[in-house]
Every structure is written in C-alpha cells, then in structure tokens.
Amino acid sequence: MMTSWPKFAVVVVGVLLALTACSGPADQVAQFAKQAAAAEQSAAAGTELFRAGKALQPEISTLFQDSMKELTSAQQGLAQLQATGQEATTMQHTALTAVRNATDALLAAQRELDRGALSAHTAKELRSAAAALKKAESP
Amino acid sequence: MKKLLSLALGILTAIGGFVDIGDLVTNAVVGSRFGLTLVWVTVLGVVGIALYANMAGRVAAVSGRATFEIIRERLGARAGLANLAASFLINLMTMTAEIGGVALVFQLVTGISPMLWIPLAGFGVWVVVWRAKFTALENATGLLGLGLMVFVVAVFLLKPDWGQLGPQLIPRIPATEDGTTYWYYAIALFGAAMTPYEVFFFSSGGVEEKWTVKSLGEVKANVLVGFPLGGLLSISIAACAAIVLLPQAISVTSLSQVVIPVIQAGGTIAFAFAVVGMAAAVFGAALETTLSSGYTIAQYFGWSWGKFRRPAEAARFHLVMLIGVIIAVLVLLTGVDPIAVTEFSVVFSAIALPLTYIPILIVSNDKQYMGEFRNGRLTNALSLVFLAIILVASIAAIPLMVITGAGQ
Numbered sequence: 001m002m003t004s005w006p007k008f009a010v011v012v013v014g015v016l017l018a019l020t021a022c023s024g025p026a027d028q029v030a031q032f033a034k035q036a037a038a039a040e041q042s043a044a045a046g047t048e049l050f051r052a053g054k055a056l057q058p059e060i061s062t063l064f065q066d067s068m069k070e071l072t073s074a075q076q077g078l079a080q081l082q083a084t085g086q087e088a089t090t091m092q093h094t095a096l097t098a099v100r101n102a103t104d105a106l107l108a109a110q111r112e113l114d115r116g117a118l119s120a121h122t123a124k125e126l127r128s129a130a131a132a133l134k135k136a137e138s139p
Numbered sequence: 140m141k142k143l144l145s146l147a148l149g150i151l152t153a154i155g156g157f158v159d160i161g162d163l164v165t166n167a168v169v170g171s172r173f174g175l176t177l178v179w180v181t182v183l184g185v186v187g188i189a190l191y192a193n194m195a196g197r198v199a200a201v202s203g204r205a206t207f208e209i210i211r212e213r214l215g216a217r218a219g220l221a222n223l224a225a226s227f228l229i230n231l232m233t234m235t236a237e238i239g240g241v242a243l244v245f246q247l248v249t250g251i252s253p254m255l256w257i258p259l260a261g262f263g264v265w266v267v268v269w270r271a272k273f274t275a276l277e278n279a280t281g282l283l284g285l286g287l288m289v290f291v292v293a294v295f296l297l298k299p300d301w302g303q304l305g306p307q308l309i310p311r312i313p314a315t316e317d318g319t320t321y322w323y324y325a326i327a328l329f330g331a332a333m334t335p336y337e338v339f340f341f342s343s344g345g346v347e348e349k350w351t352v353k354s355l356g357e358v359k360a361n362v363l364v365g366f367p368l369g370g371l372l373s374i375s376i377a378a379c380a381a382i383v384l385l386p387q388a389i390s391v392t393s394l395s396q397v398v399i400p401v402i403q404a405g406g407t408i409a410f411a412f413a414v415v416g417m418a419a420a421v422f423g424a425a426l427e428t429t430l431s432s433g434y435t436i437a438q439y440f441g442w443s444w445g446k447f448r449r450p451a452e453a454a455r456f457h458l459v460m461l462i463g464v465i466i467a468v469l470v471l472l473t474g475v476d477p478i479a480v481t482e483f484s485v486v487f488s489a490i491a492l493p494l495t496y497i498p499i500l501i502v503s504n505d506k507q508y509m510g511e512f513r514n515g516r517l518t519n520a521l522s523l524v525f526l527a528i529i530l531v532a533s534i535a536a537i538p539l540m541v542i543t544g545a546g547q
Contacts (some may be wrong), residue, residue, distance in 0.1 A: 034388075039392075041389050042387075045387060046395075049399070049402050054402050059245075059395060059398065063393075066396070113262060
C-alpha cells in the first residue's frame with residue numbers, strides 16, 4: 001500500500017505531464033516558426049547595423065552563426081513534428097518552406113559577409129524571409 | 140582620504156562585479172519577451188541579496204570566519220553536508236556557465252568558435268586564481284566591469300518613448316505570453332539576482348580582506364549602495380532589450396543578440412565598452428565561482444584556505460578549484476550550449492536558495508557568534524518575508540520548468 005507522500009508525488013507528476021501535453025501540433029508549429037522568425041529578424045537587424053557602419057564583422061558573423069543554429073533547430077523540430085489534421089499539416093508545410101527560404105537567405109548573407117560587405121538586397125531578403133516566418137506562426 | 144578612496148573603490152567594485160552571465164542573459168531574455176513588466180523581480184532580488192549579503196558580511200567581520208565554517212559548526216556535520224552538496228553543485232553549474240560566457244564574449248570579438256576559447260578561458264581562470272592577489276583580481280574585474288554602464292547610456296541614446304516605456308513597469312502578463320512562462324522567468328530572474336555564490340564569495344572575501352567590526356560601515360556601504368547600482372545595470376540590460384528587440388519580436392537566445400541595442404545606440408565605440416564590461420564581469424564571476432567552490436569545500440572540511448595564504452599552504456583548496464575548472468571545461472567541450480547552462484543554472488540557483496539563506500539567518504541571530512551584532516527585529520522581520528518568497532520560488536521552480544519546457 002502506498003503512503004501519502006508517494007501518492008502525492010504521483011498526482012503532481014500526472015498533473016505536470018497533463019499540463020505539458022496541452023500544446024497541440026498547431027501550437028508547436030507556431031512555436032518553431034516564432035523561434036525561426038526571431039533568429040531571421042536578428043540577422044536582418046545585424047545586417048542593417050553592419051551596413052550603417054555601426055557593427056564589426058566578427059560580431060555580425062557570430063550573430064549569423066547563432067541565427068543559423070536557431071533556424072536549424074526550428075527546421076529539425078518542424079520536420080519531426082507529427083502533425084494531424086488539415087490545418088496543422090498545412091501550417092507545418094508552410095512553416096517548413098519559410099524556414100528553408102530563411103536559411104537560404106541567411107547563407108547568402110553569410111557568404112557576402114565573408115567577402116566583407118552586405119548589400120541592400122540581402123537586407124531586404126532577410127526582412128522578407130522573417131516576415132514570411134511571422135506569417136507562418138498563425139493558420 | 141585613503142579610507143574614503145577605499146570605500147569608493149569597494150562600491151565601484153560591487154557595482155561592476157554585480158552582473159554575471161546569468162544576469163546578462165536572463166535580463167536580456169526577459170526584456171525581449173516581457174518588456175519591463177518583470178523589473179519588480181530584479182528590485183526584489185536586489186533587496187534580498189543586499190539584506191542577506193550584509194548579514195553574511197557582518198558574520199565574517201564580527202566572527203572573523205566565513206559562512207561554511209560556521210554552518211558546519213552550528214548545524215552539525217550532516218545538515219552541513221546536505222547544504223554543501225547542493226551549494227557546491229549549483230556553484231559548479233554557475234562556474235561552467237561563466238567560463239562558457241567568457242568564451243562567448245571572445246567569440247563576439249573574434250568570430251572564432253567558442254570551442255577554441257573554452258580551454259583558454261579555463262586556463263586563464265586557473266592562472267589568475269593561482270597567481271593574482273585577491274584584491275587585485277577583485278578590483279580589476281570589478282572596475283573594468285563598469286564598462287557595462289554603456290547599457291545605461293544606451294537606454295538614453297536610444298531615445299525611447301518614455302510614455303510607452305513607463306507603464307511597462309507595472310507588473311502584468313503580456314498578451315503574447317502565458318502566466319506560467321511569466322512566473323518561470325520571474326523565478327529565473329530572482330535566482331539570477333540572488334545567486335548563492337555571491338554570498339559565499341562576499342563572506343569569504345571579508346575574511347580574505349581581514350574585515351573586523353570596524354569594517355562594518357564599509358560592508359554596509361558596499362551592499363546598500365553598490366548592489367542596488369549593480370541592479371540598475373541589470374534593469375538597463377532588460378530596458379535595452381525591451382526598447383530594441385521586443386518591438387521586432389526578437390526573443391534573445393544568444394549573447395550576440397544582447398549587444399544589438401548597444402550597437403544600435405552607439406556603434407562600435409559602445410560595442411567596445413560593452414565587450415570590455417561583459418568580459419570583465421563574466422571573467423570576474425568565473426573567478427568568484429571558482430574561488431567559491433574552493434571556499435565551500437575547504438571551509439566545510441576545515442582545510443587551510445584563502446588567497447591570503449601561499450598556494451603551497453592551502454594545497455587542497457587550490458586542488459578543489461583546479462578540479463572544478465577542469466570539470467567545467469570538460470562539460471563545455473561536450474558541445475553543450477553555454478547559454479542553456481546559464482538558463483538552467485539560474486533556475487537551479489533559485490531551487491537551492493533556502494539551503495544558502497536559512498543557515499545565514501540562523502548564524503546571524505546566534506548570540507554566541509555575533510554577540511551584540513546579531514540581527515535586529517527589523518532585519519529579522521524583513522529576512523523572514525524574504526525567506527517565505529525564497530521558499531515559494533524554490534518549490535515552484537521545477538514544476539514551472541516542466542510545464543513551460545524551460546520557458547519556451
């Protein structure tokens with residue numbers, strides 16, 4: 001027979017598990033899209049600061065590397081997600097496409113930065129990729 | 140005049156030494172997600188750490204002995220050991236985060252992977268702890284840490300809409316976040332402000348600097364002026380993130396994002412100040428946590444300890460620190476994200492808070508050790524209120540971490 005403490009612990013763990021399981025696939029897609037949008041947005045902000053002559057190459061290069069890590073993590077999370085239902089599946093597909101486009105834009109920016117310059121076109125691409133990710137956060 | 144200069148130096152060092160990687164990251168994360176709605180937690184944490192650090196400092200000045208020596212003697216070996224185990228592990232986690240933080244700051248300046256900087260940062264910490272004098276390492280890092288004042292300047296240079304920023308100071312849960320995440324970060328922020336190592340270091344540092352009853356005024360000035368001004372740095376980091384990053388929906392996940400507002404405000408010069416300040420603050424905290432690991436173990440087992448002794452005279456104290464640094468470096472070399480270690484370390488600090496602060500309250504009320512300098516009624520009343528807050532934070536930390544997926 002269980003004493004009262006183990007019973008209490010079982011109840012607490014049960015409640016916690018129930019609470020953590022509350023977010024559905026659509027919420028999770030939104031969460032990954034949000035993570036990727038924040039990363040792309042910070043890369044875009046860094047690009048503009050670099051273009052304005054305010055930031056140095058190593059800092060922006062680090063910012064790009066960190067953003068890339070976040071994008072990769074979001075992409076993996078989205079790819080592994082088992083979305084069920086039409087809405088969640090469409091959201092997942094849209095978000096994955098947006099993350100891939102954002103990754104391409106960031107890679108292009110990284111290549112430019114390695115050559116010591118960032119163009120206005122690149123800044124615009126990063127901003128529009130971030131906007132697409134923002135859009136992918138909601139159905 | 141000399142005394143006044145020493146007092147000013149102590150206060151400046153307390154300001155510059157207040158912020159560590161936990162404060163840097165947590166305040167920036169919170170500012171970028173919750174604006175200034177959690178500033179009240181920082182204020183609460185600063186009052187709490189000032190209250191308890193003052194007590195620990197007073198114990199050191201009056202008894203000439205540091206916290207862990209007395210905890211073991213007063214609470215017995217078994218209770219002392221439980222306290223030691225929790226405190227040492229949390230401290231080791233914080234040390235790992237700080238050494239990782241040093242590597243991340245160097246990455247910002249050079250663009251070179253932190254994996255290359257981690258062993259060098261660990262080696263640097265060990266050499267300084269081994270060779271440098273206590274006051275030299277404390278003053279150098281504390282004063283250079285004042286470079287972080289650039290965050291305060293940046294708040295004004297960014298010319299925020301004060302009318303919009305002011306109302307954010309009212310505690311409330313933003314529409315974009317849920318309640319559990321808000322409270323999770325409230326606890327993280329509280330843990331970052333009241334990190335236990337700060338008290339171990341403060342009290343052991345008092346013994347290193349040979350504080351006596353005559354030093355009580357200096358202790359009070361350092362704590363009551365230095366810590367709140369240090370807290371102002373924390374709030375300005377959150378404010379910078381709230382002004383620049385929150386409107387762009389950039390939630391902070393890396394150190395490279397923390398400096399974006401400063402760069403936007405003052406360009407490369409401001410960035411240089413921020414980097415010097417961050418490097419000094421984080422390196423200083425790495426030294427403090429390394430020393431704290433030696434202090435806690437050596438004081439519990441009654442070994443010879445302290446920087447005021449030659450390393451050969453405190454061999455086991457130095458060996459503990461060396462092993463601690465090696466463990467921290469090895470953990471970081473597995474590829475674990477130093478920012479993630481930082482985020483976990485502040486939450487686990489919150490969990491372990493009662494283990495650090497209850498014994499301090501007991502000892503500082505002990506007539507045998509403190510005589511006429513034991514706590515007054517007002518201090519005890521305030522301490523008990525904080526103890527209640529600390530207990531609630533400690534109990535709620537793990538459930539909130541599970542529910543929110545560590546603040547996701």
